[in-house]
Amino acid sequence: MAKQIWLLQLMQRKSSLRNPQSNRWAGIFPARNSTKGNQMFAMKYAPKVFAELVFENDMTRKKVEQFALGQRTNNILLYGPYGSGKSAVAQVIASQSRDETAGWFENLPHDTFNGAEFEAASLARVENGWNLSGQPFAYAVIDEFDLVHWTVQARTRAVMDKYLGRHGLILTTNFLHHVDAAIQSRCDLIEMPALSAASLVPMCQRILQCEEVALNDADVEQLITSRNGDLRGVLRYLERLVERVNGEQQTQAA
Numbered sequence: 001m002a003k004q005i006w007l008l009q010l011m012q013r014k015s016s017l018r019n020p021q022s023n024r025w026a027g028i029f030p031a032r033n034s035t036k037g038n039q040m041f042a043m044k045y046a047p048k049v050f051a052e053l054v055f056e057n058d059m060t061r062k063k064v065e066q067f068a069l070g071q072r073t074n075n076i077l078l079y080g081p082y083g084s085g086k087s088a089v090a091q092v093i094a095s096q097s098r099d100e101t102a103g104w105f106e107n108l109p110h111d112t113f114n115g116a117e118f119e120a121a122s123l124a125r126v127e128n129g130w131n132l133s134g135q136p137f138a139y140a141v142i143d144e145f146d147l148v149h150w151t152v153q154a155r156t157r158a159v160m161d162k163y164l165g166r167h168g169l170i171l172t173t174n175f176l177h178h179v180d181a182a183i184q185s186r187c188d189l190i191e192m193p194a195l196s197a198a199s200l201v202p203m204c205q206r207i208l209q210c211e212e213v214a215l216n217d218a219d220v221e222q223l224i225t226s227r228n229g230d231l232r233g234v235l236r237y238l239e240r241l242v243e244r245v246n247g248e249q250q251t252q253a254a
């Protein structure tokens, strides 16, 4: 509690930040409304395109970029700890590669499933989605693939083989060893490690700048460290801090 108050005391709005001309991140986070709309940061700042994603290392960044731009196509398995951005990366690859390779229908959404609810019948929906997409290579996303029953995992293998080179799946998991080895062998494996404080500082600063709140890098880093690289926790913490700064300023103004 004392630490939060201390952080808040360090936070000050800067008049220069209210000037849109001074927002050097404007191209990356274009004109999103401020917090006053009460939209959760997890939704408000959910990355939509590759340029908004944060990566812990260049190898992962390069691989994801190739898939997002449609330069490379395959089944993909993203694995790593909770809150490291796997589902966000899956969504960006599926939607950006669709836009890059312009199918028959613009903005036709790709299907996204959760492994806990994915059944054999869901595979038919995946196939329909691919066949209707009109894309040279369309994706469907299955989050938490480790939760898919092993018999359904076996059927998924057959579908992957049937559509090899034509359409693909993007799977995410926290537990790689719970994913059938034969599924793994049909995918490009991309590790998404927990994000370090150093990697997350620029993203947090962009958000604070959009919210017109100033905090120095060392304090932002301390805030992130307290959340152990969990993006969800970091965004929630930023949201609370911004809310409190706004609340205190309203009280002072009254």
Ligand SMILES: Nc1ncnc2c1ncn2[C@@H]1O[C@H](COP(=O)(O)OP(=O)(O)OP(=O)(O)O)[C@@H](O)[C@H]1O
Pocket: 042, 043, 045, 046, 047, 052, 053, 054, 080, 081, 082, 083, 084, 085, 086, 087, 088, 089, 172, 173, 174, 203, 231, 232, 235
């Ligand atoms: N680069 C990013 N910039 C801003 N927010 C991000 C970024 N990547 C992810 N997020 C946000 O962080 C939160 C957690 O990300 P995500 O859900 O992708 O993690 P995950 O690795 O799939 O977690 P889990 O293993 O629990 O499913 C989401 O709200 C997401 O929108």
Ligand SMILES: [Mg+2]
Pocket: 086, 087, 088, 143, 144, 172
């Ligand atoms: Mg996820």
